[in-house]
Amino acid sequence: MSLFKRKPEKFFSPEENEKIVEAIRQAERITSGEVRVFVESRCRFVNPLDRASEIFYGLKMEQTELRNGVLIYVALRDKQLAMFADEGIYQKAGKEFWNDEVRTMLSHFNKENYADGLAKVIGDTGAVLATHFPVDVNKDKNELPDDIVFGR
Template sequence: MVDLTAEDHKRVSAAIALAEEKSDGEIIAVTAPKSDAYHDVALHHAVLAVFLWLGATAIWPQTLEWLDVRLFGGWDEASQRALLTIQLFFALLAFLVVLFAMRWMPLRMALTPGSTKTRRVRRRAIAIYKAGAERRTVGRTGILIYLSMAEHRAEIVHDDAITEVVEPDTWAEAMISLLGPVKEGRISDGICDAIEDIGEVLAEHFPKTSEDTNEIPDKLIEL
């Protein structure tokens, strides 16, 4: 993950303040190193390794006899107990080796299906939005930009009033503005560009009124 500097934080805060000058909307920007630990993914791959071992020995049972010869010398004909013991030992070994290897987060992320990452990022974004922004504005005009670095994914989550008048496809341009620079390592540039695009949409549907106040601090939140 690329660390954001104090200057990056100032730029994002300024971008939020500028965007909110034109509308009653409240913009929140949040970045996170990852959205989930994916422990279940590691466990699933370890279990899969066990099934692959069992399947392989079912197809090629002579593998167990070969291991019996290597491990025990093969002086006598392999007993059922010896073969089952070998089967159990290597099944457990496969489980533990894969589970240990999956402790390395880059490998775990690489083996996590894209659809799973998308669901977890979306779930985390909604949870953060509900905790920090939902219904915290008088007009229900809060909107969250959430960027999850490890998954290389982002989400835009917004309050009820915005949902009622803005089509989901409207945010596609903001997502492109966000992810383009982020892929190049220019995280603050992407966030600022997305804030600008979102600000224009909010200004169109929720123009600034004299009664509006700054209800949520204008800052970038790093989790």
């Protein structure tokens, strides 16, 4: 699918990009869950959660063994964002957790601290994933790439 290309980091500096990727790696060291970040300029849907859902399934994130993948979606120019979690973790974490994390991102993004906001939410997501899906060092494998996926 051409929507899911990896492109040069036009949205983040190399340092910001590394901060976000390292946050993903750190989060996934403590859980069998998977976290991905998708960033694009514009959201082509009215509701960013609908776009996040489309991307989640387009990236085949529902194919994790324990259904514990989480997508963090950001459309920077349109100032829209959403988190989409697979069925294995969504209910366990509870609706309030996901709403709080979106508020956390908004708070950082309103100050144009995008990388810090993403890193914070990734860390929080890793912690909640670890509570319900702790890592088993003998069995765990990285089921999905840790890099940021950049859209248009």
